[in-house]
Amino acid sequence: MSDTKSKFTDTFQMKLGQFATAMSANIYVTAIRDAMLAYVPFTFIASIFLILACFPLEGFNNLVSSILHCEAAVWQGKLMYVHASSLAIGGLLVVMTMAHSIAEKMKINEIQVTVTAVVNYLILTPMLVTDAGKAIALNSVSAEAMFCAILTGIFTAKIYQFIDGKGIKIKMPDAVPPAVSAPFESLIPSFGAIAAFWIVRLILDAMGTNAVALINNTLGLPLFLIGGSIFGAAGAKIFEQLLWFFGLHGGSIVSGVMTPVFQVLEDQNRNLSMMGQIPTNIISSSFYSHFASVGVVGGVIAALIVAKSRQYKEISRIAAVPYIFGVGEPALFGFPMMLNFDLLIPFLFSNAISAVIAYVAFALKLVPVATGLVQLPWTTPLLVSGALVTNSIWGAVLQLVQLIVATVIWLPFMRKADRRILATENGGSAEE
Amino acid sequence: MRNILLLCNMGMSTSLMVNRMKAAAKEEGYECQIRAHSLQKADPMIEEADILLIGPQVEYELPTLREKYPDKRLEVIDIKDYGRMDGKKVLHHVRKVLSD
Numbered sequence: 439m440s441d442t443k444s445k446f447t448d449t450f451q452m453k454l455g456q457f458a459t460a461m462s463a464n465i466y467v468t469a470i471r472d473a474m475l476a477y478v479p480f481t482f483i484a485s486i487f488l489i490l491a492c493f494p495l496e497g498f499n500n501l502v503s504s505i506l507h508c509e510a511a512v513w514q515g516k517l518m519y520v521h522a523s524s525l526a527i528g529g530l531l532v533v534m535t536m537a538h539s540i541a542e543k544m545k546i547n548e549i550q551v552t553v554t555a556v557v558n559y560l561i562l563t564p565m566l567v568t569d570a571g572k573a574i575a576l577n578s579v580s581a582e583a584m585f586c587a588i589l590t591g592i593f594t595a596k597i598y599q600f601i602d603g604k605g606i607k608i609k610m611p612d613a614v615p616p617a618v619s620a621p622f623e624s625l626i627p628s629f630g631a632i633a634a635f636w637i638v639r640l641i642l643d644a645m646g647t648n649a650v651a652l653i654n655n656t657l658g659l660p661l662f663l664i665g666g667s668i669f670g671a672a673g674a675k676i677f678e679q680l681l682w683f684f685g686l687h688g689g690s691i692v693s694g695v696m697t698p699v700f701q702v703l704e705d706q707n708r709n710l711s712m713m714g715q716i717p718t719n720i721i722s723s724s725f726y727s728h729f730a731s732v733g734v735v736g737g738v739i740a741a742l743i744v745a746k747s748r749q750y751k752e753i754s755r756i757a758a759v760p761y762i763f764g765v766g767e768p769a770l771f772g773f774p775m776m777l778n779f780d781l782l783i784p785f786l787f788s789n790a791i792s793a794v795i796a797y798v799a800f801a802l803k804l805v806p807v808a809t810g811l812v813q814l815p816w817t818t819p820l821l822v823s824g825a826l827v828t829n830s831i832w833g834a835v836l837q838l839v840q841l842i843v844a845t846v847i848w849l850p851f852m853r854k855a856d857r858r859i860l861a862t863e864n865g866g867s868a869e870e
Numbered sequence: 871m872r873n874i875l876l877l878c879n880m881g882m883s884t885s886l887m888v889n890r891m892k893a894a895a896k897e898e899g900y901e902c903q904i905r906a907h908s909l910q911k912a913d914p915m916i917e918e919a920d921i922l923l924i925g926p927q928v929e930y931e932l933p934t935l936r937e938k939y940p941d942k943r944l945e946v947i948d949i950k951d952y953g954r955m956d957g958k959k960v961l962h963h964v965r966k967v968l969s970d
Contacts, residue, residue, distance in 0.1 A: 459931070459932075462930055685926055685949065687879050687927040687930075689879070690879040765882050767952065768886070768952075769953075770927070770953065771926060772953025774949065774953055
């Protein structure tokens with residue numbers, strides 16, 4: 439590496455490092471990320487019940503029906519209990535995880551803020567008046583209302599913290615036990631937060647709109663336009679890779695911003711699938727997790743094929759198995775791929791290229807779009823994840839094609855990097 | 871007995887390292903507990919750890935952690951050792967730092 443290059447790299451690395459530290463020290467970004475981390479396991483759990491209820495094989499459904507001696511619709515309906523109580527109320531779940539994670543970071547009463555946020559969230563949610571009494575429509579508290587949930591969590595905590603910090607509290611006499619006085623102390627901050635949201639609701643009523651519609655049509659719209667387009671998804675992937683190139687955990691830094699968008703898009707797909715229609719959002723969280731990251735693993739395969747140097751041979755063997763489950767650090771730090779300018783181009787772009795290939799395949803309807811019914815952890819191995827999220831063997835075929843293309847892209851770069859290492863190994867100037 | 875805690879974003883790649891370090895510790899008869907955890911929810915574990923090892927990919931969390939735990943021993947795992955999943959070297963580094 440030449441001097442000028444390394445000087446530029448050092449400066450750039452420092453700047454990106456500062457950016458990453460700033461992001462990780464920003465309580466809003468990290469609170470959103472943690473809130474999504476707490477929510478996503480429930481999407482996996484609900485997926486298991488959902489895929490059984492909406493199983494694509496008639497034969498399987500008939501078999502289960504004959505074993506249980508009842509109509510398919512009956513046992514399928516029972517499986518859906520879990521879905522209606524988890525995925526279908528995604529917004530309600532996120533308002534809780536969001537309020538909790540931000541209260542934790544603000545070091546204010548977590549349970550009090552969480553419950554207050556749920557109250558505020560429901561204040562913003564118009565209720566239906568039915569013959570059986572008042573009701574909340576599930577779709578008004580679904581993942582569709584994710585941004586409303588996130589904002590409710592943040593603002594509830596903000597108002598609570600503000601009043602709490604002013605020290606306006608109901609003081610109990612010293613003789614009152616702390617267990618009795620504590621709930622009263624948090625009364626005024628909660629009251630203030632709830633009153634504020636009530637006023638917001640009154641304003642929204644007067645405007646003839648509701649919070650979810652307003653937020654999704656203003657703040658949400660540009661986010662969906664960017665996040666839901668191939669340019670946004672591929673751009674986010676390239677930025678993630680750029681951070682990784684400098685040894686920073688790109689996924690963690692980008693996910694705070696992008697995960698809510700991808701989750702909402704995923705949820706729209708799920709809704710359509712459940713109504714028996716074809717899902718429309720090509721870009722979704724399943725797309726981003728399972729079709730937009732197939733690139734760099736091609737580098738490990740390329741190394742397994744062409745590596746002649748001891749170092750690359752050894753690392754490609756160490757790195758291959760973790761990478762089957764999406765864990766890339768051994769490859770990143772082992773070859774290393776980070777700061778390795780011989781590998782810069784495929785490292786930055788191969789994931790984005792895999793995303794474009796997938797996008798084209800979905801857009802041309804060669805492969806059915808991810809249904810949204812099955813959400814899998816990003817550690818699910820390739821091919822398995824592709825088949826399950828699209829509910830089609832073609833999803834696995836698509837990943838296989840992506841893998842082959844990625845490997846071909848990596849081959850010449852890997853060969854060049856490997857020969858350079860081989861030369862130093864043979865030249866005797868071995869590693870320390 | 872020493873308590874060693876490895877931290878990264880999800881505790882995924884560090885858990886690979888933990889297995890390698892455990893194998894090395896067993897070989898050397900070094901008494902220790904080694905665990906990996908996600909950075910986000912690690913607070914109670916951090917309290918009881920003798921040393922924190924941070925995955926190089928989350929090195930940017932170091933300033934935040936330093937501020938939060940000014941008295942803890944904090945080390946970023948060497949990039950090369952991490953890539954090679956060289957549990958032995960990392961364990962030796964730990965022993966050197968703790969002078970065991």
